[in-house]
Amino acid sequence: MSNVVPQRMRAVLAGISWPVYVLLYTPLALVAYFSFAPAPNAMGHSTYAYGVLFHDGQVFVALQRSLILAVCSATMSTCLGTLLGYGLCRFRKPNARGFAANIPSLVIYTPIIMPSLVFGISELIFFNFVHSYTGLLGAGLVTMVIAHITFQVPYVALTVFARLSGLDPNLFEASHDLYADGLKSFFYLIVPVVQPAIIGGFLLGITLSIDDFTISFFTAGPGSVTLPIYIYSAIAKKGISPEINALGTLMIVTVIVLALAHFFITRRRDRASQLPV
Amino acid sequence: MKTAVESEGRSRSIRLWITSGPGLFWIVMFLLIPSAVLLGIGFFSADDYGSPILPLSLQPFQQVAGFSLLGWDDGNILIFLRSLEQAGTATIVSALLSYPIVFFIMTRDASIRPLLLLFIVLPSWTNQVVRTYAWLELLGPNAPVSWLAHWLGIVPPDLGIAPGSFAVTTGLAYNYLPYMIVPLYASAEKLDWTLVEAGRDLYASGFKLFWHTVFPQTVPGLLSGVIFVAIPAFGDYVVPQLLGGDRALMIGSLIANQFTETPDWPYGAALTIIMLVFTGAGLVAFRVLTRKLGGSGEATI
Numbered sequence: 408m409s410n411v412v413p414q415r416m417r418a419v420l421a422g423i424s425w426p427v428y429v430l431l432y433t434p435l436a437l438v439a440y441f442s443f444a445p446a447p448n449a450m451g452h453s454t455y456a457y458g459v460l461f462h463d464g465q466v467f468v469a470l471q472r473s474l475i476l477a478v479c480s481a482t483m484s485t486c487l488g489t490l491l492g493y494g495l496c497r498f499r500k501p502n503a504r505g506f507a508a509n510i511p512s513l514v515i516y517t518p519i520i521m522p523s524l525v526f527g528i529s530e531l532i533f534f535n536f537v538h539s540y541t542g543l544l545g546a547g548l549v550t551m552v553i554a555h556i557t558f559q560v561p562y563v564a565l566t567v568f569a570r571l572s573g574l575d576p577n578l579f580e581a582s583h584d585l586y587a588d589g590l591k592s593f594f595y596l597i598v599p600v601v602q603p604a605i606i607g608g609f610l611l612g613i614t615l616s617i618d619d620f621t622i623s624f625f626t627a628g629p630g631s632v633t634l635p636i637y638i639y640s641a642i643a644k645k646g647i648s649p650e651i652n653a654l655g656t657l658m659i660v661t662v663i664v665l666a667l668a669h670f671f672i673t674r675r676r677d678r679a680s681q682l683p684v
Numbered sequence: 685m686k687t688a689v690e691s692e693g694r695s696r697s698i699r700l701w702i703t704s705g706p707g708l709f710w711i712v713m714f715l716l717i718p719s720a721v722l723l724g725i726g727f728f729s730a731d732d733y734g735s736p737i738l739p740l741s742l743q744p745f746q747q748v749a750g751f752s753l754l755g756w757d758d759g760n761i762l763i764f765l766r767s768l769e770q771a772g773t774a775t776i777v778s779a780l781l782s783y784p785i786v787f788f789i790m791t792r793d794a795s796i797r798p799l800l801l802l803f804i805v806l807p808s809w810t811n812q813v814v815r816t817y818a819w820l821e822l823l824g825p826n827a828p829v830s831w832l833a834h835w836l837g838i839v840p841p842d843l844g845i846a847p848g849s850f851a852v853t854t855g856l857a858y859n860y861l862p863y864m865i866v867p868l869y870a871s872a873e874k875l876d877w878t879l880v881e882a883g884r885d886l887y888a889s890g891f892k893l894f895w896h897t898v899f900p901q902t903v904p905g906l907l908s909g910v911i912f913v914a915i916p917a918f919g920d921y922v923v924p925q926l927l928g929g930d931r932a933l934m935i936g937s938l939i940a941n942q943f944t945e946t947p948d949w950p951y952g953a954a955l956t957i958i959m960l961v962f963t964g965a966g967l968v969a970f971r972v973l974t975r976k977l978g979g980s981g982e983a984t985i
Contacts, residue, residue, distance in 0.1 A: 412791050424788035427781055431807050431858070434818030441821060487707040494703025498696050514708050518715055522919030522963065524936045525719065525956055528943050532725065533718030557714045560707050589699060620813045621921050625943070635813045642817055642926065647824075655814045662810045670802055 435659050442652035456649035466637065466654060472548060473617065473633040480555035481612030487556070488563025488612075489605055491515070493597060495564070496571040497579070515561045523558075527625030530554045534626065546628030554626045555616050562615065563608035570604035571597070610669065617662070634658065723960075726953035736950050744954035760938070760955075767935040768962075770849065771918040774856035778864040778913055779906060781857075786869045801869060808862045816855055816926050823851045823927075847929025855923040860916060864909035871905025907974045915963055935959055 412420075446455035460466060495511055518526065534550045537543060544550055578600075582592040598605070620635040627636055634654070641651050726744050728736035748760060789800045807815055823829055875898065883897040924934035939959065942952025 412787065417791050420784050420788040420791065423784040427785060428803060431804070434822050435807060435810070435815065437821040438818045487710055491704045491707030494700050498700035498703065511704060511708060514711050514716065518711060520915065521719065522916060524919050524921045524939060525960065526715065528939065528956065529715065529718035529722045531943060532722050536721065553714055557711060560710060564707060614809055618809060618811055620811065635811045639813045647817065647820060655818070658814055659810050663806060666802065666806055666809055
């Protein structure tokens with residue numbers, strides 16, 4: 408297949424690609440390097456910045472908020488998104504045409520396509536109006552969770568939908584023939600079969616939540632500073648400090664370790680399931 | 685009397701609403717209605733605090749065009765053009781880098797391909813603020829690269845490459861490169877190599893071979909990549925804010941300022957409308973282009 412590509416061309420491709428790989432990680436590596444800045448009135452590298460960081464109560468509170476935000480929003484969006492993907496795959500009229508039939512797709516794709524700045528500002532204004540007329544939903548962790556659910560639901564729905572639409576339709580017929588009603592077939596057929604997609608969707612939701620800054624920034628209130636907002640305002644106020652670099656390093660390392668772990672665990676599982684029984 | 689087909693159809697649509705209703709309702713309630721409100725605000729007048737009040741007016745759009753009490757000013761148009769240019773450059777740079785990388789990965793052993801792809805995507809899973817300010821370490825005033833640029837006379841002393849428009853372009857390309865590589869890789873995986881061999885048999889080689897056999901087959905991936913890069917890059921907020929400073933203001937920061945620092949909601953909403961019009965026009969153009977070039981067949985809801 409790809410042996411069509413001549414050896415010389417492959418060398419050129421490698422010559423362009425490896426530097427890009429290096430460049431992708433250079434800024435991140437520099438953050439880690441500068442986090443080991445010397446302590447005041449001292450020389451050489453030290454873990455001084457990490458010590459300062461671990462005694463900073465604000466950072467811990469921000470971390471706690473980030474985790475609460477990620478887990479709450481990912482849980483809710485997994486429930487909503489799974490149902491949404493399932494419903495659209497199973498119960499939508501096949502071959503439906505026209506505008507009305509396309510409304511669900513349009514609704515699902517809006518959060519994905521909308522620039523996150525417009526997303527964030529829309530939420531800011533909406534929650535502002537709701538708060539000034541009803542007194543509910545003042546800017547804070549609750550509004551952030553609501554906004555995060557909104558942008559995660561489509562991704563979960565698409566993941567679940569992709570998994571379900573790859574299934575043999577006869578499976579549903581079979582469960583129907585065995586007298587499983589809607590609920591039973593949902594819990595005994597769909598949930599086990601779609602489980603990898605549901606878990607994948609949940610993890611994707613967590614990743615999206617942790618990755619997001621813009622939408623969080625515009626829906627946050629004075630008392631709901633999360634880690635990214637903390638870093639952003641620290642840089643805006645005082646510039647980059649070794650403590651910020653230490654915090655950045657910890658965030659980068661966490662993401663890389665989790666992603667690699669997830670990659671190798673799922674790969675081992677895939678391999679195990681491919682073994683002839 | 686109802687037929688069995690009709691009642692079957694009805695129970696089907698009831699189930700559809702029970703399962704997908706809550707998710708769709710959530711998105712409509714917390715995104716479509718809020719964004720409709722935001723767009724509507726663009727047609728109101730502003731009071732002294734920048735909040736929208738009646739009567740309806742088109743004054744916000746005049747402000748967008750550059751008219752104010754002080755007369756006409758080309759600032760906004762420059763910012764729009766700069767945003768288009770930044771997003772365009774970032775898109776072109778990532779497209780040019782994506783082809784070699786995608787085919788580099790494709791020509792490697794099948795067992796390490798997923799890992800190579802993972803290492804492309806990994807940086808984009810770290811928080812956007814962290815991976816963007818990381819570039820300040822590389823391009824900031826005290827970084828070696830900036831000394832080099834200073835020595836070459838590209839930037840004045842005591843200033844770094846960042847903040848500045850070159851840093852913004854770099855930051856945007858860095859942020860969105862994986863969004864180009866992943867769809868391109870997906871379409872390259874389905875590549876029909878027999879066509880390439882046929883081209884070789886017809887004595888095509890080098891660029892000609894690529895242009896006539898490989899490129900047409902990867903156009904769908906490239907076009908979705910262009911959409912995934914250009915749209916978020918055009919309206920990006922974090923990158924120009926952290927790497928651009930005052931020297932490289934982009935439309936995103938201009939909009940955000942109208943809602944944070946110096947509130948003028950109708951003006952900000954009008955700017956948003958214009959930005960979305962640009963984005964929407966780009967999307968439609970690419971959709972038409974994709975259809976013409978025969979790109980379809982992805983799993984879409």
